[in-house]
Amino acid sequence: MSGFPTHLLSMDDLDVAAIGEVLRVADSFAEVGRRANPKVPTLRGRTVATLFFEDSTRTRMSFETAAKRMSADVLSFAPGSSSVNKGESLRDTVETVQAIGMDAVIIRHASSGVPAQVARWVDHCAVINAGDGCHQHPTQALLDVFTVRQVLGGGDDGLARFRGLRVTIVGDVRHSRVARSQVAAYAALGAEVTLVGPATLLPPSLEGWPVAAAGHDLDAVLATTEVLSLLRLQGERGSGTFVPSLREYTASFGLTARRAARLAPGTPILHPGPIVRGVEIAAEVADLPAARITDQVRNGVAVRMAVLFLLLGQGRHDGAARG
Amino acid sequence: MAERGRTPAAPAELVVRGGTVTDRSGERRADVRVADGRVVEVGADLAAGRGATVLDAAGCAVAPGLVDLHTHLRQPGREEAETIETGTRAAALGGFTAVVAMPNTEPALDSAEAVRSVLELARGATAHVAVAGAITVGRAGERLAPLAELAALGVRLFTDDGDGVQSAGLMRRALEYGRGLGVTLAQHCEDRSLAAGGAMHEGAWSSRLGLPGTPAAAEEVMVARDIALARVTGGRVHFLHLSTAGSVELVRRARAEGLAVTAEAAPHHFTLTDGCAAGFDPVFKVNPPLRPPADVDAVRAGLADGTLDAIATDHAPHAPEAKDLPFEQAPAGMLGLETALALALTELDLPLARVLALLSWQPAAIAGLDAAHGGDQGGDVTPGAPAHLCVVDPGATWTVAATALASRSRNTPYAGRTLTGRVRHTVLAGEPVVVDGEAQR
Numbered sequence: 001m002s003g004f005p006t007h008l009l010s011m012d013d014l015d016v017a018a019i020g021e022v023l024r025v026a027d028s029f030a031e032v033g034r035r036a037n038p039k040v041p042t043l044r045g046r047t048v049a050t051l052f053f054e055d056s057t058r059t060r061m062s063f064e065t066a067a068k069r070m071s072a073d074v075l076s077f078a079p080g081s082s083s084v085n086k087g088e089s090l091r092d093t094v095e096t097v098q099a100i101g102m103d104a105v106i107i108r109h110a111s112s113g114v115p116a117q118v119a120r121w122v123d124h125c126a127v128i129n130a131g132d133g134c135h136q137h138p139t140q141a142l143l144d145v146f147t148v149r150q151v152l153g154g155g156d157d158g159l160a161r162f163r164g165l166r167v168t169i170v171g172d173v174r175h176s177r178v179a180r181s182q183v184a185a186y187a188a189l190g191a192e193v194t195l196v197g198p199a200t201l202l203p204p205s206l207e208g209w210p211v212a213a214a215g216h217d218l219d220a221v222l223a224t225t226e227v228l229s230l231l232r233l234q235g236e237r238g239s240g241t242f243v244p245s246l247r248e249y250t251a252s253f254g255l256t257a258r259r260a261a262r263l264a265p266g267t268p269i270l271h272p273g274p275i276v277r278g279v280e281i282a283a284e285v286a287d288l289p290a291a292r293i294t295d296q297v298r299n300g301v302a303v304r305m306a307v308l309f310l311l312l313g314q315g316r317h318d319g320a321a322r323g
Numbered sequence: 324m325a326e327r328g329r330t331p332a333a334p335a336e337l338v339v340r341g342g343t344v345t346d347r348s349g350e351r352r353a354d355v356r357v358a359d360g361r362v363v364e365v366g367a368d369l370a371a372g373r374g375a376t377v378l379d380a381a382g383c384a385v386a387p388g389l390v391d392l393h394t395h396l397r398q399p400g401r402e403e404a405e406t407i408e409t410g411t412r413a414a415a416l417g418g419f420t421a422v423v424a425m426p427n428t429e430p431a432l433d434s435a436e437a438v439r440s441v442l443e444l445a446r447g448a449t450a451h452v453a454v455a456g457a458i459t460v461g462r463a464g465e466r467l468a469p470l471a472e473l474a475a476l477g478v479r480l481f482t483d484d485g486d487g488v489q490s491a492g493l494m495r496r497a498l499e500y501g502r503g504l505g506v507t508l509a510q511h512c513e514d515r516s517l518a519a520g521g522a523m524h525e526g527a528w529s530s531r532l533g534l535p536g537t538p539a540a541a542e543e544v545m546v547a548r549d550i551a552l553a554r555v556t557g558g559r560v561h562f563l564h565l566s567t568a569g570s571v572e573l574v575r576r577a578r579a580e581g582l583a584v585t586a587e588a589a590p591h592h593f594t595l596t597d598g599c600a601a602g603f604d605p606v607f608k609v610n611p612p613l614r615p616p617a618d619v620d621a622v623r624a625g626l627a628d629g630t631l632d633a634i635a636t637d638h639a640p641h642a643p644e645a646k647d648l649p650f651e652q653a654p655a656g657m658l659g660l661e662t663a664l665a666l667a668l669t670e671l672d673l674p675l676a677r678v679l680a681l682l683s684w685q686p687a688a689i690a691g692l693d694a695a696h697g698g699d700q701g702g703d704v705t706p707g708a709p710a711h712l713c714v715v716d717p718g719a720t721w722t723v724a725a726t727a728l729a730s731r732s733r734n735t736p737y738a739g740r741t742l743t744g745r746v747r748h749t750v751l752a753g754e755p756v757v758v759d760g761e762a763q764r
Contacts, residue, residue, distance in 0.1 A: 089644055089647055089648070090647065090648065090649065091647040109649065111649035111651045111652060112532055112533040112534050112603065112649075112650065113532065113534070113603025113649065113650045113651075114603075116602060117603055117604070117647075117649065117650075120602075132533075133533050133534070133651065134534070134535075135532055135533035135534075136533070174530075175533075180531070180533055203530035203531075204525050204526065204529065204530050204536060204538070205525075205526050205527045205529075205530040206530065207526075207527035207530070209530075209531070
């Protein structure tokens with residue numbers, strides 16, 4: 001347990017040992033998920049709140065399922081049904097939720113950095129970033145890594161398989177919190193990450209990014225790619241103005257059937273969802289066995305159980321500490 | 324604007340004893356005797372008459388009061404963040420005897436009525452308040468405000484600060500018209516289409532943090548544009564809060580060419596970098612944004628070589644709840660009045676007299692508040708001069724505490740930082756408004 005942070009705000013909070021720990025713990029929770037009664041008493045008596053200030057179906061369901069499978073009480077906070085619409089500030093909302101007595105708050109927000117701000121306002125309460133603006137989405141990167149490890153196998157804990165692994169991340173990296181977390185996760189494990197996208201959708205600066213390369217030619221890297229990770233075009237963040245048209249984007253960066261055929265057989269194709277068929281991935285490609293999109297969703301529950309366990313389990317953030 | 328005589332609270336006689344008079348004419352060990360709001364004697368070992376107030380200035384520089392070209396007093400409209408009373412108290416504590424109040428109040432200072440109202444509210448304040456008028460009606464950037472009418476009230480500086488004038492054509496007309504009035508147009512250089520909602524500097528940090536960035540070019544294209552317009556019109560342009568190496572270089576070349584341009588830099592642009600945003604604390608959000616170290620170095624170099632004429636605070640109070648918003652939604656701005664001089668003395672490798680030039684007589688001239696423009700700020704400490712004095716102990720260290728500031732707001736990015744150089748006394752028209760670091764009213 002040593003070395004696991006108090007909050008999970010960014011993939012940068014986790015070193016290799018901590019990532020390995022999440023994956024190992026997730027293995028056992030994945031086993032729980034396959035049982036007829038997939039429930040364990042691990043977090044009985046603990047209360048977890050989801051504070052989703054931005055729409056999400058799968059991430060919220062995934063976290064809530066994870067918490068419930070561990071017997072935690074789950075409070076669900078949706079801004080539409082709360083006092084945020086009456087002008088309550090973010091800070092007041094968070095302090096209210098904490099006063100009710102939470103062991104963890106799982107936050108999604110459209111603005112980068114909100115979980116970090118919230119972490120400064122709470123005591124004795126773990127903050128989990130479930131996606132903030134264009135910044136980070138650490139559990140998504142963890143479930144991606146878990147899924148890749150599942151597909152590729154490899155000895156011991158499966159981490160050695162990542163060394164030198166050629167991972168290509170394609171699409172709207174600029175606006176993608178998923179990409180920022182993925183880069184940190186894959187790089188921590190020793191993978192060689194290549195970013196591909198139109199220049200307008202790559203970050204303005206890659207200074208300090210642990211990537212091997214960044215380019216604009218997807219076709220040039222397909223043959224050597226060992227893991228292909230696609231990103232959604234973030235229309236809600238205005239990325240529509242960064243490319244002339246969806247048609248032009250798809251022509252250059254969409255994973256068409258023709259492009260998919262150029263990948264080495266069995267190359268896992270990942271997508272954080274929700275997928276937009278026909279834009280970043282052709283409908284028929286999304287249904288190929290190499291597309292691991294459904295596995296990712298399934299694994300998300302086990303990985304989030306592991307994160308909750310490591311942040312809350314074994315006496316961390318217990319009632320006594322909350323005082 | 325009208326000269327200020329002795330205020331009711333001023334003692335009949337005041338002696339500032341044991342300091343080193345430091346002004347544009349140089350430095351000399353001397354006491355200063357003040358009577359009826361004016362300096363009456365400067366010399367060694369002056370005796371104090373019976374009943375005279377004596378201010379100890381041992382180890383201190385006795386300088387003309389500081390002049391801030393760029394203060395947001397927030398009144399009218401945002402009194403929860405600052406008022407003229409609290410803002411000028413903060414100014415006095417920072418050694419300022421005059422501030423230029425920015426017009427981005429609610430409503431904007433774009434009419435004679437609005438300007439008169441602020442001047443009226445500022446009467447009796449602990450610092451002289453000069454008003455900068457808006458260039459355009461409502462700061463909307465569409466049509467010129469009544470510049471002549473405002474100039475007749477004593478307004479010498481016009482700006483839409485908070486926004487740049489986006490239309491080059493309108494800015495050209497403003498410069499032409501302003502030239503005829505003998506006023507200066509101050510520009511907040513930010514091309515809106517390039518800034519595009521940026522919350523911080525666009526670069527390595529914004530890319531990592533996933534925050535929308537404002538590129539250096541958003542500032543530089545408008546600096547370049549307005550230099551071209553100054554060349555065409557012969558109008559006077561003052562560049563507010565320059566923050567990038569490119570901007571400093573553009574101004575350097577324009578000055579070499581002999582154009583009538585002046586420029587200021589804010590303390591945060593020579594003391595803090597864009598990496599400060601790493602923790603997403605909106606106290607580090609400001610516009611123009613904090614820049615990378617190379618830009619900070621360029622701003623320092625510009626202050627050192629005279630390209631930049633003034634240090635101006637861009638004192639921008641915001642109520643605590645506003646700075647508890649997400650970084651992207653939080654308003655931009657930092658407090659500055661109470662820390663500016665100390666930051667300059669601590670962080671800039673410049674002689675005290677140079678720092679005072681950047682904070683007193685040079686900005687006084689740009690604001691039109693010096694004797695050459697009919698004002699009484701920034702002048703030498705000599706018999707007959709109005710007694711606006713800043714007495715600063717350059718060796719005193721102190722630690723900034725947000726709760727100890729006189730401003731109504733708390734948004735200082737320097738909380739907990741230890742600075743060297745502290746304002747000991749501030750004298751406004753003969754009245755000691757700050758004594759031993761304490762505001763007197």
